Amino acid sequence: MGKTSASIKLIQILTAKKDFISTDELAEMLETNKRNIREYVQEIEEAGYFVESKRGLTGGYRILNRSTLPATSLTDEEINALKDSADFLKDNNFESINEYNNAVSKFLSSVNYKDDLSPEVIYDKFPLSIPKKELMDRYQTVADAIEDQYKCDMHYKNSKNIVKRHTIHPYKLFNYNSGWFVLAYDEDVNDFSYFKLNRMESIYKKKSHFTKMEFDENEYLDEFGMKKNGEYYHVELEFSNLNVYIEERVYGKNQELEIIDDNHIKLSCDMQNKDMIVSFVLSFKSNCKVLAPDWLKEEVSNELLKMIELYD
16 A cells, blocks of 8 residues: 555544544554554645644544644745744743744644744743754654653763763653653662653663553643652742733642732742742742742742852
8 A cells, every 4th residue: 555545544544533543553454564654644744634642552643623624725925924923922022932833833734834933843042052953863762762662771961960871661751841851760760750851961772672560640740740859838929010920820739819909919839849949939030029938038038148149
């Protein structure tokens, strides 16, 4: 079966079933190997179909209901207008520029448009120093290892700038604070750990498989990121002249907002990791006042004194 015929057959299979169909099932139906499935999926995505993918035992591919017909194309003028709007918003410090660019990128890819604004392009105010291609190569290596259940060997630089070799069983890729991480079982410590892709000095797939363990992903990840990244602390903060900005986002678990007046708002929530909490408070300068806990008041005060000393 040729690529075109296989791609058309793939569309028919995916549109006939609402649930995810695994790569193995699709490979059997199309009488091909599962590596070709990715190629066929890419073909139909370039034709304008929205294909959703999901990893894991119940994962696979499916075509979203809204995409039973390919998306229409845009004119060059419309494409340029979208690109110009992204540049304009970036120059004017639009707070949600990353989310905006990602949404526009996905839309442009869905209308069979390929240029410098692709689904991987996310404008970051402080981009990583690692070359984008190198980061994408590491991402692909890990993604392939997850799908094929291969172990990986890597040399990893920790926060103390020490490089160590690790053998890992990768389970899940995720993005946290604009950085890519992998949740993996580390043979060296016999436990699950988080590894940041840009801190990998090198990584490659081994020729040996690993058997997936039964584990609760919710013990390690939730909607706020990495659960085992420091303890959670209940904080109460008062912001001035930032009511609209503070109301736009969720900053922690069990968040509650109290409007004091037109210029003041109180934020109460559970936030993770002491260092990150202190940095968060300081990022708002004099517009943020710590109400509780006392240790946070002291940490912020001490940090401000240290900063003053630098300029004495």
